Amino acid sequence: MGVLSSIYGMALTGRSLLYRTGLIKSKKLPAMVLSIGNLTLGGTGKTPAVIALALEAKKRGFKPCVLTRGYKGKQKGPCLSDGKSSAFLKTAISGDETVLMIQTLGDIPVVKGKNRFLAGTYAMGRLGSDAVNIFILDDGFQHWGLYRDMDILLIDATDAFGNEKLFPEGILREPLDSIKRAGIIVITKSDTATDTIYALTQRIRQYNAGAPVYRAVHRPTAIVNAAGEISSPDTLNRKSVYAVAGIANPDYFRALLTALGADIIKLKTFRDHYNYKQRDLAKIKKEAGGLDIITTEKDLVKLRELQLPDNVYSLRIEFSVENAFYDNIFGGLK
Numbered sequence: 493m494g495v496l497s498s499i500y501g502m503a504l505t506g507r508s509l510l511y512r513t514g515l516i517k518s519k520k521l522p523a524m525v526l527s528i529g530n531l532t533l534g535g536t537g538k539t540p541a542v543i544a545l546a547l548e549a550k551k552r553g554f555k556p557c558v559l560t561r562g563y564k565g566k567q568k569g570p571c572l573s574d575g576k577s578s579a580f581l582k583t584a585i586s587g588d589e590t591v592l593m594i595q596t597l598g599d600i601p602v603v604k605g606k607n608r609f610l611a612g613t614y615a616m617g618r619l620g621s622d623a624v625n626i627f628i629l630d631d632g633f634q635h636w637g638l639y640r641d642m643d644i645l646l647i648d649a650t651d652a653f654g655n656e657k658l659f660p661e662g663i664l665r666e667p668l669d670s671i672k673r674a675g676i677i678v679i680t681k682s683d684t685a686t687d688t689i690y691a692l693t694q695r696i697r698q699y700n701a702g703a704p705v706y707r708a709v710h711r712p713t714a715i716v717n718a719a720g721e722i723s724s725p726d727t728l729n730r731k732s733v734y735a736v737a738g739i740a741n742p743d744y745f746r747a748l749l750t751a752l753g754a755d756i757i758k759l760k761t762f763r764d765h766y767n768y769k770q771r772d773l774a775k776i777k778k779e780a781g782g783l784d785i786i787t788t789e790k791d792l793v794k795l796r797e798l799q800l801p802d803n804v805y806s807l808r809i810e811f812s813v814e815n816a817f818y819d820n821i822f823g824g825l826k
Contacts, residue, residue, distance in 0.1 A: 497658040504658075504666050508636065515685045518639040519609040522616065524626050525527030526821065527640040529633025531670060532654065532663045534740030534764055536646040537680045537710050539790065540811035542630045545644075546593075546600050548657075548818050549626050553604065554825070557619070558597065559611050559638075560630035562587035564765050570605035570614035583794045588765060589630075608638045626825075633673075634665055642821065645674035649685035652692055676820060678813060680706035684747060688804035694822060698699045704820060708813035712748055716808050718792070718800045729753035734780035736787040738762035738794075745788055749806060757783060766791075768797050777801050 528545065530536040542558060549556040565587035573581070573594045583591050586604050594602050601619060605611030606610065612627050629635065633643055654663035671677070677696060682689055693705055712725040732755045737745045742761045749756055760776060762768075773795065776785060785804045792806035 494657075494661050497661040508526075508666075516636075518636060520614040520639040521609065521627055522621065523612075523624055524641045524825065525612075525632075525638060526626060526642050526644065527629040527632030527635070528644045528646065529629075529631050529632070529635075530646045530648075531665055531668070532648065532651075532695065533659060533665060535651065535744070536648040537594060537708075537811060538631055538646060539709055541644075541646060541678070541680070541708070542628055544594060544811035544813070545595050545629050545818075545821075546597055549628070549822065551605070552602055552818075552822050554626045554822070555622075555624050556626045556628055557612070557615050557624040558593055558600065558602045559608045559615075559632075560587075560590050560602065560604055560605055561608070562570045562590040563631075564588070564767075564803055565590060565604055567604060568606075570603055570607075570611040572601055572615055572618055574605045579794060583767070583797065588793050589792050592790055595793065608635055612638070618709055620678045620706065626779050633670075637731075642675045643673055644673065644676045644678065644817070646678050646680050647692070648698065649679050649681045649689060649692060652695075661701060669699050671696060674700055674703050676817070677703050677705045678708050678817065679705065680708045680811075681710060681744060683709045685743070694780075704816075706813055708817075709812055710744075710748070710809045711812040712752060712807055713810050714808040716789070716792070716806050717802075718796055720805055725752050728786070728807075731755065732783055733786045734776070734783040735759040736776055736785060736791060738763075738764060738766035738768070738791050739788055740764040745807075748809065749786065753783075754786070766794075768794050768798060773798050773800070 528538055528541050546556045546558055565585055567585045581591055590604050603611040603615045608629055633645060658664045714722045715725055715727055716722055730753055735749060735756050746759050787806050789806045791810055
C-alpha cells in the first residue's frame with residue numbers, strides 16, 4: 493500500500509476506533525434509521541436504491557424521511573423539501589442527487605444536511621414527531637456520527653472492489669473486512685455480471701457469513717424529456733443517439749442503452765457530479781447534429797437549469813430487487 497493510502501487507512505482506523513470504544517458516541521434519532529451505503533467511490537446505484545426503499549416504506553404504511561448529505565450542494569445548514577415547495581430544487585443549493593430524489597419522491601420528505609443527526613432532528617422539528625417513523629440514510633455506511641438500526645451495503649457486480657486498494661490508490665473507502673458490519677448486502681447490476689456473481693458472493697462470505705445477500709438490477713422504465721413527458725424505453729430500439737453521462741460509471745449507462753437496442757454514435761463523458769455550463773450544452777448540441785441526445789436522470793436535473801434544446805431526453809431507471817429484501821427489512825417492524 494502506498495503512503496497516501498496508508499495515511500488514509502490510519503485515519504479511518506483511528507476514527508472508527510473512537511466510536512467502537514465509546515470515546516465518541518453515535519447519536520440516536522427517535523425513529524428507526526435504515527442506512528444505504530457502499531464501500532467504494534460511487535457507481536453502485538445508491539440513489540435509485542434509496543428512492544425504491546422510501547417508496548416501498550410508504551407503500552407498506554410507514555412514514556419515511558430521507559436524510560442525505562447533498563454532495564456538492566452549497567446550502568450549509570439542514571434544508572427540507574416535502575413536495576410542497578420548490579425552494580430547494582436547485583442543484584447548486586441541494587446537489588444533483590438530492591434534487592432527483594425530491595422530484596421522484598413527491599410528498600416523501602427529503603432533508604439535506606452534512607450532519608445527518610442534526611438533519612433528522614430538524615425534520616422532526618419541522619414536520620412533527622408523528623410525521624416520521626423511519627429515516628432512510630443515504631450514503632451512510634461510513635457515517636459513524638448517527639446510530640443506524642440497519643446497515644444495507646450495496647456492492648456493484650460490474651466492479652465490486654476495483655484493485656482492492658484504499659483511496660487514493662484505489663476505489664475503496666475502507667478495507668474489505670468492513671463488510672462484516674453490514675446487516676443486509678445487495679449485489680447491484682447483477683444482470684450484467686452473471687458469470688462472476690457466485691465468486692463475488694463467496695468473497696463476500698469471507699467477511700460476512702451471516703447477512704442475507706440479495707441480487708438487484710437497475711431496470712430501464714421510461715424515456716423522459718425535459719418537460720417530464722414519458723415514453724417507452726423501447727423507442728430507443730434501432731435508434732441512433734448521442735449519449736451524455738456525468739456519472740461514476742458511464743460504461744454501465746452505455747450497456748443499458750445498448751441492451752435497449754440503441755445505436756450509440758458517441759458517448760460523451762464528464763466527471764461525476766459535473767456542473768454543466770451553457771457552453772457545454774452548446775458543444776453537445778453541435779456534436780450531436782440532428783441526433784436525439786440521451787442522458788441520465790441525474791444529469792438531466794442539472795441540464796434542465798440551462799436552455800435545453802427539444803431533443804434532450806433521460807433514461808429513467810429503477811432499482812429492482814426481490815420482495816424478500818423488503819420483507820426482511822419491514823416484516824418485523826409493525
